Every structure is written in C-alpha cells, then in structure tokens.
Amino acid sequence: MDGSSGFATTSGPVVDTRESYTVSAWVRPDTLGGNDRAVLAQDGGFGLSYETAQGTWTLRPALPVGTDHRTVVAEQPATPKVWTHLTAVYDAPADEARLYVNGRLQATGPTTGTGAADGPLQFGRALSDGSPTEYTDYFDGSIDEVAVWQRALTDTEIAGEARMTLDGARTAVELVADWSAEGATGATLTDTSSGYDARLTLSGGATLDGETLVLDGVDGTATADGPLVDGTGSFTVNTEVTLEGAAVSTWDVGRVGQVVSQRAADGSTWGLWYEATGMETVLDPDTFEEKLIPVGLWRFGRMNADGTYVAVASEEAARTDEPVRLTGVYDAQEGTIELYIGEVRNGAALSVANAPGRGDFTVGAARDGDTLVHHLPARIADIRVWAGAMASSQQLSEVIGD
Known part of the structure; x- marks a missing residue:
C-alpha cells in the first residue's frame, strides 16, 4: 500500500463487535512517523493502527456511541522495514481488550461493553473520527496473512499464529x-x-x-x-x-x-x-x-x-x-x-x-x-x-x- 490512497475492503462486516473476536496480521511498514497508519479497522468499530503520538502499535476497541475512545498501547516501539505480527483481541466476558506484538502480550485495557459496528473491514485505512464517509490513516507498506475469529484466542493460540507452524518440524x-x-x-x-x-x-x-x-x-x-x-x-x-x-x-x-x-x-x-x-x-x-x-x-x-x-x-x-x-x-x-x-x-x-x-x-x-x-x-x-x-x-x- 502506498500510504496515500491504497486500501482493500470487504463487502460487509466480518465480526460482530459486541461479541468476543480476534484479528491478526503480519505488517511491514515502509515508513513510520508523521502520520498515523491504520492496519485493520471495521467501520464504526475497532481499529488496529500505528499512532505517531504513541510511537507504536495501538488498539481501539469498538465502544458504544458517545463513549470516549480507550486506546490500548503496545509497550515496545514500532520498527519500520521489518515484518511484525500484530494481534488484537476483544474478550467479551472479561470486558477486556488485549494487544499482542510478535505473539507476546503487550497491553490490556478495560472496555466496559462494546458497540455494534456494521461497516466493512478496512485494510490499510480507517474512518476519520466523527465522519461516516471520510477515510484517513492510509498504511504505507505491506499487510499479509490477515486472519479473523469470532472468539478470543488464547495466549498459546496467538503465539502459534505468530510462529506460523506448518508441522512439528517446520x-x-x-x-x-x-x-x-x-x-x-x-x-x-x-x-x-x-x-x-x-x-x-x-x-x-x-x-x-x-x-x-x-x-x-x-x-x-x-x-x-x-x-x-x-x-x-x-x-x-x-x-x-x-x-x-x-x-x-x-x-x-x-x-x-x-x-x-x-x-x-x-x-x-x-x-x-x-x-x-x-x-x-x-x-x-x-x-x-x-x-x-x-x-x-x-x-x-x-x-x-x-x-x-x-x-x-x-x-x-x-x-x-x-x-x-x-x-x-x-x-x-x-x-x-x-x-x-x-x-x-x-x-x-x-x-x-x-x-x-x-x-x-x-x-x-x-x-x-x-x-x-x-x-x-x-x-x-x-x-x-x-x-x-x-x-x-x-x-x-x-x-x-x-
């Protein structure tokens, strides 16, 4: 993706954001800094991104209308021009959002309930705050191996996704x-x-x-x-x-x-x-x-x-x-x-x-x-x-x- 207009999108919502879900992807940003960069975002719902103010990867879970954003921020800084595995989890029974980098838990945050997000899943861009039609935060780099589950994966499962085991020997x-x-x-x-x-x-x-x-x-x-x-x-x-x-x-x-x-x-x-x-x-x-x-x-x-x-x-x-x-x-x-x-x-x-x-x-x-x-x-x-x-x-x- 070119960082200015390139993106991909699904025809409709991929997960019910009121229930537990997990999304993951491999990302390789060509550039970081200067602009926020969205990796995955479901319109009206969650966003998995790089934020310049934080200098690292962040997760904004879907929240009810009128609720202030609660951002979950990774501990380690993001690195350009290298492949990094990201995983975002919403655990509905625990009312908790979790962010993983390279298969390891980086941060958690309370969610106190989430709202419904009926829009499509965006690859490499996100809706501007407060706008139903204007997109921003275009990703500059590559996104690969995107996967989505309508449940909260365990720590062991997420580590396995980051390892990408083919069989016991490979x-x-x-x-x-x-x-x-x-x-x-x-x-x-x-x-x-x-x-x-x-x-x-x-x-x-x-x-x-x-x-x-x-x-x-x-x-x-x-x-x-x-x-x-x-x-x-x-x-x-x-x-x-x-x-x-x-x-x-x-x-x-x-x-x-x-x-x-x-x-x-x-x-x-x-x-x-x-x-x-x-x-x-x-x-x-x-x-x-x-x-x-x-x-x-x-x-x-x-x-x-x-x-x-x-x-x-x-x-x-x-x-x-x-x-x-x-x-x-x-x-x-x-x-x-x-x-x-x-x-x-x-x-x-x-x-x-x-x-x-x-x-x-x-x-x-x-x-x-x-x-x-x-x-x-x-x-x-x-x-x-x-x-x-x-x-x-x-x-x-x-x-x-x-």
Whole structure:
C-alpha cells in the first residue's frame, strides 16, 4: 500500500463487535512517523493502527456511541522495514481488550461493553473520527496473512499464529536478505533473490574476490541499512565462514571477532561471533613436531553494551582455515536462542530477553556507539536472513541445502 490512497475492503462486516473476536496480521511498514497508519479497522468499530503520538502499535476497541475512545498501547516501539505480527483481541466476558506484538502480550485495557459496528473491514485505512464517509490513516507498506475469529484466542493460540507452524518440524519463514559472493567484485554486494533488495557496502579492508567476502580483521566490514528483522520477533541468520587461523593464533583469550551483527535499541548487539578461549598443543602430521593452534568457540546471542553477553556456544572448538556453516535462531514466542553448526544443534536452547532491533546489519564487526569493533579475519561465502524461526535441523537442511 502506498500510504496515500491504497486500501482493500470487504463487502460487509466480518465480526460482530459486541461479541468476543480476534484479528491478526503480519505488517511491514515502509515508513513510520508523521502520520498515523491504520492496519485493520471495521467501520464504526475497532481499529488496529500505528499512532505517531504513541510511537507504536495501538488498539481501539469498538465502544458504544458517545463513549470516549480507550486506546490500548503496545509497550515496545514500532520498527519500520521489518515484518511484525500484530494481534488484537476483544474478550467479551472479561470486558477486556488485549494487544499482542510478535505473539507476546503487550497491553490490556478495560472496555466496559462494546458497540455494534456494521461497516466493512478496512485494510490499510480507517474512518476519520466523527465522519461516516471520510477515510484517513492510509498504511504505507505491506499487510499479509490477515486472519479473523469470532472468539478470543488464547495466549498459546496467538503465539502459534505468530510462529506460523506448518508441522512439528517446520515453520513458515520469509527470506529478507540473501547475499552470495560467488562471481561478485567491487565495493557492493547486492541481494538479488529475496526481493527486498538489501545491499552490503564494503569498507576498510574488505574485498570481494569472486568467491568470498574477504575480511582483513583490522578494519574490513560490510554494512547494510537496517534493521533487517524485528529484534522482538523470531528470526534466523545463516552464513558460511572460513576463519583465518594464522590471524587468530595471536589473539588473547577473550578477544571477540564478530561474524554478523544487528544493533538493538538497548545498546546490545544480536549476532554470531567467534571468541578466543586459548591455545592447544597438537602434533603436526607433516613435520611430526608439536605446534600451537588457536582454540575458540562460535557463539550466537546478545552482546550487551557493557561487554557481557548471553549466548549459546559451540560444543567443539571452532575449526579454522576451512568453511563452517553457522546458523543462529531466535524464537520470540519461546524467548529462546539456538546455534547450529552445519545441521547439528549445539547445546540446549537458551532463554534470552528480546530487544527491538533498530540498527544497521554489519558483517565482520559490531558497533560500539558510532565505532566499529570486534573485527574478524575471515572469508564469508554467503549470508542469509529470514523473518521467522526455523524449527529443526530438518528444516535447515531443506531450506539451506548444504
């Protein structure tokens, strides 16, 4: 929808607003701010919208004529250019309205009875206050997977809708970025397959050699305008990385090299990274002499602004000088993260608090304020990001293919 005149509408009312109901939708606003943006609204009844005064998603339930609006306001700010799942519930027996974002309850409000709304359901616009014919608040962006029930869904059912489970081993996911370095040269790596046209711009000692994105570990990075995903929603990130053993062999214990990262609103950074944990003496099979090799672990999780982190670690030491397939999965409905090496999940799922993602997506480094830190010496063949949490190693195998 274009934010000025585009909309869709049903031929008549979809729910009886005097009884319990639930409406849900996936939304991806192109812009926010400046104007209110209606997602779903039944003429004369409820409205599910973005409101500029609140800076986030809101629900106005249908109320009897002459009753002042009671607005239910989400706790977290709305994020443009990412997919977010919204659910609005009116619970008639409880006289309560509830608003959910990404399958998690954000706010509730009393309704003290509702009025009848006999108009059609509007997609991407709403009636102006006090007008039976004038529409406003046109949505700028995409609306998908709209669903309506004439009952109040439970918290478990709403979490399931946000997860979009297909079966026990698969969930619906949306590819939002796909970069392959094969055949690529120059200073920009373009996403040509997801349809979202995200572009990685190289800087410092980062180059494309026609096969991989080469990062020098000093100042080489690649950055895409972000965020790519809503940090409070489920997502999956996948990459093939070859860590440069000679470079990390001199690292002190505890030093970190970031593979991919997305800055969150609270100063933390979501991402995959390598952490040096020590050195190990091994026998060189060619010379039959002992030699020291670096030892470290792959991690997926949140790096906090103070340097602490919550992350899942690989079960074995990270291999160097050979390609490794890494996948990080965040399940927003469960509040857990998982790390896969190849198609094998490493460790148990770890609980972690969510954080709205507002920053750029960075490869080969992470941001500390305006400064890039944790540069990684490595070669990266490809990077893919999905909205939605892949459910199993079986799904990873089917979707990623290697």
